[in-house]
Each structure stands twice: as C-alpha cells, then as structure tokens.
Amino acid sequence: MNIPLAYMVETFCTLAAIPSPSGNTEKAIAWVAGELQRLGVSCVRTNKGALLATLPGATDKRCRLLTAHVDTLGAMVKEIKGNGRLKLTAIGGFPWNAVEGEHCQIETASGRIYSGTILTTKASVHVYGREPQKLERTDEVMEVRIDEKVSGKADVRALGIEVGDFVSFDPRVTVTESGFIKSRHLDDKAGVAILLGVLKQVKQQQLLLPYTTYFLFSNNEEIGYGGNAGIPANTVEYVAVDMGAIGEGQTTDEYCVSICAKDSSGPYHYGLRKQLVQLAEQHRLRYRVDIYPHYGSDASAALRAGYDVVHGLIGPGIDASHAHERTHQESFANTGKLILAYLMAPMIAGQGGVA
Known part of the structure; x- marks a missing residue:
C-alpha cells in the first residue's frame, strides 16, 4: 500500500511554521484550502472558519467523515x-x-x-x-x-x-536523518498532513471510494469544540485523526498508529475500533490499542453535540504531548496506510453501523 510519505513530512513542516493558535487560525486554514485546490479536492468554509472537503464515492446515502485540526496551543x-x-x-x-x-x-x-x-x-x-x-x-x-x-x-x-x-x-521543526520529527504542534498538524497525503494518493491513483467521504479540517479543537458542527447530515462514521498519547503505562510508541479505545469522554465505538484493528493486522501495520486518560477529540465533541454517528480516534504516536513533541516518520506511514485501508473498506455491520 503506497502513500506519499515525503509529501506528508514536507507538508507538516510547512504547516507547522504557520502560527495558528486556537482563535487565530485563518492563515493555516487558507494554506490548507490552497493545498486542497492544488490536489483537485473541492472544499467549503464553515461558519466557524473550518474547511469541509468532499471526495465523492460510489454512494452518498451513508457517508464517512475524517477530521484533523489546524489549531494549536x-x-x-x-x-x-x-x-x-x-x-x-x-x-x-x-x-x-x-x-x-x-x-x-x-x-x-x-x-x-x-x-x-x-x-x-x-x-x-x-x-x-x-x-x-x-x-x-x-x-x-x-x-x-x-x-x-x-x-x-x-x-x-x-x-x-x-x-x-x-x-x-516557535515550533522549532527538526527532521533527523534517523527519521524522527521533533516539533511543537505535531498535535495536530501531523494529522492534517497525513490526511492531505491520503487525499493526494486517492487523487493520483484515481481511487473510487465506496462511500462519499468528508474531510473536516477544524480550527477550535484545543478549546473543545472544533469538530462539533458543520457535519453533513448523511454522515454515519466519524473518525478523528489526532495524536496518540505516549507515556508511562501507555502502549503507544513513536512508530505506530495508535487506535484509541477510550479517553476522558468514555469508550469509542467498539465495532469501529475492532474494524480498525483488523485492517491494521490485515495490512501488517505497526499499531497499538491504547487509552488516553486526559484527552478529548473532535469525535467525542461531535457526540456531545448530539450527532448520531459511529465515532473513532486514531493517530500517530507522539511523545511529550503539549510540550516539545516528537514522533517518527514510521508513525506517519502507519497512520496514513490505516486511513487509506479504512476508506476502501465497507462500513461496519451491526449496532451503530449498517454495511
């Protein structure tokens, strides 16, 4: 499974250099909008200033939404x-x-x-x-x-x-010869870069997704309400692409895609989590299932806002979250590959999702 890893890393470095603390994200959002245009992906602005991009699929009766946020501390x-x-x-x-x-x-x-x-x-x-x-x-x-x-x-x-x-x-971005990426704001400009890389791959390979899929680039996640509005009514599955938390007692490392089972908001959808694990194993990806004790995502914010969606949370493993963070390019690759596999897979069957 191919993904444009070099593009993802370069995109992160560019985006990290654009200041975008929550409440002042216009320059970063404008840059992402320009990049989406270059990739040939249509998008619209929400009233809150976020971006909602759309990739048409084989059906738009039941759709997916993936989100990552450009706002930072x-x-x-x-x-x-x-x-x-x-x-x-x-x-x-x-x-x-x-x-x-x-x-x-x-x-x-x-x-x-x-x-x-x-x-x-x-x-x-x-x-x-x-x-x-x-x-x-x-x-x-x-x-x-x-x-x-x-x-x-x-x-x-x-x-x-x-x-x-x-x-x-100052993000102080450094990419080492050994493949590490050291920077502030990997949370969550890494997620944004990975989603843009997946979009680039889908467009280049002219892949037809089984479901129309929305990509929400939110701009208020760090203050709790980035992805709780502007969600199209036909959205059934909602996956946040955000950082995986590393620390004592955690399974997540800097090389894996981290699949969240539970955070401070409670458990994520069990069926969707199991599907993500199965896809990671099927494609032989390095992954870890973990619990993030002091964490909330745009996906959990959407549920608190009342949206009736199946929700999940994945992302690259990132050390020293909300400090001077670090990850490895392998985590970008594993996360991007899992997202691409998920986009091509059928929706989950059973409670909360209909195949």
Whole structure:
C-alpha cells in the first residue's frame, strides 16, 4: 500500500511554521484550502472558519467523515506590565514549564509581528539564586520579554501591542536523518498532513471510494469544540485523526498508529475500533490499542453535540504531548496506510453501523 510519505513530512513542516493558535487560525486554514485546490479536492468554509472537503464515492446515502485540526496551543496578552513585559493567558491545556524559555511571536490586531521570549519573572540565577528552581510556574509569574526597546506600558502600546493580541510559540521543526520529527504542534498538524497525503494518493491513483467521504479540517479543537458542527447530515462514521498519547503505562510508541479505545469522554465505538484493528493486522501495520486518560477529540465533541454517528480516534504516536513533541516518520506511514485501508473498506455491520 503506497502513500506519499515525503509529501506528508514536507507538508507538516510547512504547516507547522504557520502560527495558528486556537482563535487565530485563518492563515493555516487558507494554506490548507490552497493545498486542497492544488490536489483537485473541492472544499467549503464553515461558519466557524473550518474547511469541509468532499471526495465523492460510489454512494452518498451513508457517508464517512475524517477530521484533523489546524489549531494549536498558544497564548494571548492578558496585561501589559509596568516594566514593558507581557503577562499571558493560556490558550489550550498545557503547563507553563512546557514553554518556559521558548521563543514566541506577538501578532497585533493590525498584523504587525514582534518576537519575544517566554520567561519567569525571576529568570536570572545570578540575581535570584535558587529561588527560580522553587518558583511555581503559574500565570502570575510568566511573562514575555519583547525584542524591542521598551521600558513601560507606553512604549509597548506605541508598538501597537494591546490586550487580546495572540502569542504563538516557535515550533522549532527538526527532521533527523534517523527519521524522527521533533516539533511543537505535531498535535495536530501531523494529522492534517497525513490526511492531505491520503487525499493526494486517492487523487493520483484515481481511487473510487465506496462511500462519499468528508474531510473536516477544524480550527477550535484545543478549546473543545472544533469538530462539533458543520457535519453533513448523511454522515454515519466519524473518525478523528489526532495524536496518540505516549507515556508511562501507555502502549503507544513513536512508530505506530495508535487506535484509541477510550479517553476522558468514555469508550469509542467498539465495532469501529475492532474494524480498525483488523485492517491494521490485515495490512501488517505497526499499531497499538491504547487509552488516553486526559484527552478529548473532535469525535467525542461531535457526540456531545448530539450527532448520531459511529465515532473513532486514531493517530500517530507522539511523545511529550503539549510540550516539545516528537514522533517518527514510521508513525506517519502507519497512520496514513490505516486511513487509506479504512476508506476502501465497507462500513461496519451491526449496532451503530449498517454495511
């Protein structure tokens, strides 16, 4: 089973470099829309600013939907401090220590971009001694040091920076010779890149899918409601393509496609999960079934919104989620191959799905 792995990796690297914290995703969505156009896939914008692409299949009476999200973690200016630094409020769920010392950029309402660094208020060991080690990283002690000559509020405001401006984190994308991909925002720009790679393969091979399939590129997943609207009424199966969580007690690794059995929202559809496992085994893919204890997806958000769909969750195994993440190209390949196999397979029979 062929997939365009090099294209997927290149697409991820390009997309990761486009800042898109939840609430400010227009540039990333526009880039994806342009890429879909280049691939010959039609799409429309939803009212929430997401993209819904359509691949016609042999029937459109019962359809599938796959989703991945372009939005990422980020921050917003909460306060301009008297010393000319910026106090932040987080966008999405992450501990402040995960971005301490990270380069960032501030985007003003007029579109001006300024660079900075995220630090604690007591960053200097030569001044504060051991105190920085003991400091609890909270909103109150984190700030942005702006790379401009500023010493007070007036100087900062003269730059056009105001409360409510978005702050994004430098992804620092690296692809190693050994095949690892190190970057922020693999969650979930990896999923977006993989879906685009699958679309590229389907179009190049002129494959006829058994069912019309929608691809939703959502833009508010990190704040809980990216994929809970804009779902066509004839959708029967809904699969989120998002990161597989790695850590102590997990089965997922950086080389597999992770198939989620349960997350904080509860179990995913058992029949669909079993079908995904069967497809992975049939195609001799490296896969793991896992439970993600502190996790929610666009698929679970759709169920909470009341959609009557069979739901599933798969994705590449990603280490250090919501920090500086890492995966391997093999996980891209295994995930893409499982998606392609799923798209060509019949819908599940029995409860919640009719073949």
